Amino acid sequence: MGADEKGYFTEGNSVEVVTGRNAGAKDERLKEVMDVITRKLHEAVKELEPTQEEWMQAILFLTRTGQMCNEWRQEFILLSDVLGVSMLVDAINNRKPSGASESTVLGPFHVADAPELPMGANICLDSKGEDMVIEGRILDTEGKPIANAVIDVWQANDEGFYDVQQKGIQPDFNLRGIFRTGPNGHYWFRAVKPKYYPIPDDGPVGQLLGHLGRHPYRPAHLHYIISADGFETLTTHIFDPDDPYIHSDAVFGVKKSLLAKFNRVNDPGRAKRYEFAGDFWEVAHNFVLARSRT
Amino acid sequence: MGADEKGYFTEGNSVEVVTGRNAGAKDERLKEVMDVITRKLHEAVKELEPTQEEWMQAILFLTRTGQMCNEWRQEFILLSDVLGVSMLVDAINNRKPSGASESTVLGPFHVADAPELPMGANICLDSKGEDMVIEGRILDTEGKPIANAVIDVWQANDEGFYDVQQKGIQPDFNLRGIFRTGPNGHYWFRAVKPKYYPIPDDGPVGQLLGHLGRHPYRPAHLHYIISADGFETLTTHIFDPDDPYIHSDAVFGVKKSLLAKFNRVNDPGRAKRYEFAGDFWEVAHNFVLARSRT
Ligand SMILES: [Cu+2]
Ligand SMILES: [Fe+3]
Ligand SMILES: [Fe+3]
Secondary structure: OOOOOOOOOOOOOHHHHHHHHHHHOOOHHHHHHHHHHHHHHHHHHHHHOOOHHHHHHHHHHHHHHHHOOEOOEOHHHHHHHHOOHHHHHHHHHOOOOOOOOOOOOOOOOOOOOOOEOOOOOEOOOOOOOOEEEEEEEEEEOOOOEOOOOEEEEEEOOOOOOOHHHOEOOEOOOOOEEEEEOOOOOEEEEEEEOOOOEEOOOOOHHHHHHHHOOOOOEEOOEEEEEEEOOOEOOEEEEEEOOOOOOOOOOOOOOOOHHHEOOOEEEOOHHHHHHOOOOOOEEEEEOOEEEOEOOO | OOOOOOOOOOOOOHHHHHHHHHHHOOOHHHHHHHHHHHHHHHHHHHHHOOOHHHHHHHHHHHHHHHHHOEOOEOHHHHHHHHOOHHHHHHHHHOOOOOOOOOOOOOOOOOOOOOOEOOOOOEOOOOOOOOEEEEEEEEEEOOOOEOOOOEEEEEEOOOOOOOHHHOEOOEOOOOOEEEEEOOOOOEEEEEEEOOOOEEOOOOOHHHHHHHHOOOOOEEOOEEEEEEEOOOEOOEEEEEEOOOOOOOOOOOOOOOOHHHEOOOEEEOOHHHHHHOOOOOOEEEEEOOEEEOEOOO
8 A cells, every 4th residue: 555545535534535645745834724624625525415416516606706707806805705714814814912903804996006195185086975084093002192104095985986996987096095194193084985885796706695695785984004113004994883784794894893983063164174065974083003023 | 783693703703603694595505505614614714824825825726726617627626526525425425235336436538429339349449559358247236137237438548548638539439338238237348458647737736736745647447337227327437456546546536346457368269259469458347236216
């Protein structure tokens, strides 16, 4: 019997026989990954006892998912998202010390080269939607302000679309901006109230959601990447707790600590200072960064 | 809080939150399948704690696998094969009563419309390779012969290629045939000794095998589908136990009961009767069919 195997495959020894073949792997981590994936796959098959037809349906689903992918569309990331895998990987890689702001998924709509703007700028470039002002502080876990923190923010518009989804309709870099804090750690900018939106649901993942009786919507949110020297970079959102989908985010991105009250304000004096035409929305939210673990 | 969820996602409750969303699924089996797959996926992620980069590598591997598929190539079936999943599904769906011949995977090279041939015909149409004669009986589990059993056989040639892989090089239907037993359940036909061959290894699955230190070869075999009224159809192989890869079939298809001794014969009288030029190979193997479960 060859040294590279433990005998012939049977239903009982299936995991040992298959993972036994990985003994010669040069990359220890790859071996570990394939050992665990093989074991969990075999456990799933043994629990489900799929028919040959069900197995073929799974093969064809994965094939369609791969073939839906192109330069603009990553259907396997969507699949990972709707199965909670993306959030789980995010959680595992971003365990924060007590008091630090929590992370959530990056999402597909970040753009690397958004413009740096002066504090207070309006990131809404097309005057569409309901005016909103967002402000708060960037703090360390002792509550001290962080100067020179870089806040990269992006959001969907009042119809639930990002600029990159509506090239030629929205101005380039609409509802995106980069801000830098001063010594008091304070930030503020103007924008419009975002709206919930569906993840792309015209592919195999959208069909799966439909068959499972699930909707494809993400509750209204703003995305942030906040970085500062000596601190861990924070990738997160803030969410509108009054959104109809706040308890059923299609990608499971909502955390209690990321809810930020969106308050409706009737104050003609403040509206005039912000150059808003009338009533507006106001969101106050502080972010707390964890110190880098050297 | 919506009735369709159990609270916000955390590392601890990830399975319950994600599977809780499937509560509205109309298809109970789909719900069960997705519940188990979600649970096993989350277990794997929690055990492995992948980095974001490793997660992205997995996404891109699955994407490449889907994009390798076309009319002629099914890379996700290959992946299922090399992870032992195909054999496991086969085993679960073909648990046989004691004494019945065991099944193994169908493989991708079966052709539906092979010609029916008279018993004893030579399925080798191009005189390439070492002559071989195969014979035996089709029996029930009491050892009684089965008349009118249909034997669909196909095999690779002496270089490890099926006819469909070498259109224009091998004659159509080379090394394929359908035979029907008479009252004594006996079958025999002439062929050539098959050779081991690699599964297609120029794609992502072949690369994975390489990284795992695994070879892509299947030991030499003949494929069979054997059917008869009142019996379960048997999809199986017989293997050459002296093949260099017999203990390390890339797709785990070998079972002890499927080994069939390939004997070298020097017998000019028999060779002449078979119209063979000299020494030949002989394989004797009976197949036992299980009665249909109503
Ligand atoms: Cu051995
Ligand atoms: Fe978003
Ligand atoms: Fe084969």
